[in-house]
Amino acid sequence: MRRVTVNRIIRIRPSVADQLRRRLHLTGTGCLEFYGALCKRSYGKIGLSLGSRKRKAWVLAHRLAYALQYGAVPTDKDVHHRCGNKRCCNPDHLELLDHAVHGKMQGGRYFGPGRPLERAA
Secondary structure, three states: OOOOOHHHHHHHOOOHHHHHHOOEEEOOOOOEEEOOOEOOOOOEEEEEEOOOOOOEEEEEHHHHHHHHHHOOOOOOEEEEEOOOOOOEOOHHHEEEEEHHHHHHHHHHHOOOOOOOOOOOO
16 A cells, blocks of 8 residues: 655645635734644644545645645654644644654754744754
């Protein structure tokens, strides 16, 4: 079975941007919060049909937002929320990090809510 990636879905279904846009709401902090289905880790997810009614791919909303704005997301990178809001899909609040760097940040050094948006060293 071929793995479905965000990048492949964008090529297959150009209307995915509209599906994402309909589920975003601007907050007072500048976050574009996703209102829809959430995965177990509280990230937004979108179910996209892949041509047949039975085939559906679930993609994380923030990864989709990043890919739509900046292009392909490499499989060896994580999309990090600089704002600390897991539901945020604002491309200005997202950045690519190596798995190792992102893992260290998740261990307590990430820039959570209320902290300034700045790049990790």
